[in-house]
Amino acid sequence: MTLDANQQRRSHVSHLLHLDSSARSDSVTRRLGAMFVETWQSAGGGNVTYRDLAAETPPAIREGWTRICDTLLREGITDIDRYPEAVRTDQEHEAWAVVKPLLAEVVAADVVLIGAPMYNFGVPASLKAWIDQVTFPKMVLSPRKFVVISARGGAYGTGTPREPFDHQVRYLLDFFRGHYAVEHTEVISAEMVNALVDPTLSHLSALHHESSTAAALATKDLALQLSNHTIRRGD
Numbered sequence: 001m002t003l004d005a006n007q008q009r010r011s012h013v014s015h016l017l018h019l020d021s022s023a024r025s026d027s028v029t030r031r032l033g034a035m036f037v038e039t040w041q042s043a044g045g046g047n048v049t050y051r052d053l054a055a056e057t058p059p060a061i062r063e064g065w066t067r068i069c070d071t072l073l074r075e076g077i078t079d080i081d082r083y084p085e086a087v088r089t090d091q092e093h094e095a096w097a098v099v100k101p102l103l104a105e106v107v108a109a110d111v112v113l114i115g116a117p118m119y120n121f122g123v124p125a126s127l128k129a130w131i132d133q134v135t136f137p138k139m140v141l142s143p144r145k146f147v148v149i150s151a152r153g154g155a156y157g158t159g160t161p162r163e164p165f166d167h168q169v170r171y172l173l174d175f176f177r178g179h180y181a182v183e184h185t186e187v188i189s190a191e192m193v194n195a196l197v198d199p200t201l202s203h204l205s206a207l208h209h210e211s212s213t214a215a216a217l218a219t220k221d222l223a224l225q226l227s228n229h230t231i232r233r234g235d
Helices: 005-011 028-042 063-074 080-086 090-108 125-134 169-180 199-226
Strands: 015-020 047-052 111-117 145-151 186-190
Touching (some): 063 090, 145 199
Parallel strands (some): 015 111
């Protein structure tokens, strides 16, 4: 028996895609991400797919991927379900074999949770590699919700002297808006992490504690808020 669109929406269970990209096995972003997932599940948030990008980093995009993008643009293909139509040559099939499972996880998700520490003013290379593999021209991923769990060694928030050097959170916000048509991304940041290890910053450890405590509370609150979020499918 075929469900109509309304029945499909009611029967759909919310799905969370959780990505970690920290090179540290016990990092702030990993701990906060795990806290989000635990709260999500305890609130009945539904299924979770997990991918550790640092442990299994996607390969860099190669020419086959660029050829797929060219065909999508040339033939005006914007429906994600039709992307395989642009995969024709052996080179393109090789590229698509990498893309297909990664993209399927994104498409299946209602909420995408990304643990993204700041490395050298930017995002980890593993996260950038993932973004490159799952991004195609004129792509729309709204109304999926994107959540970024961020950790930074210093303070890069609004009004701080280092704000202009933030090419991490600002990049992700701009990218998701400009490429995925996701107008609002939730961001939770823990700052001054280096105060835990750098003796010259030890006097700022209280600022880190304050920031990390606030981030933990915000993580739990947001997980509860989004635990019942389901995107509209079948419209």
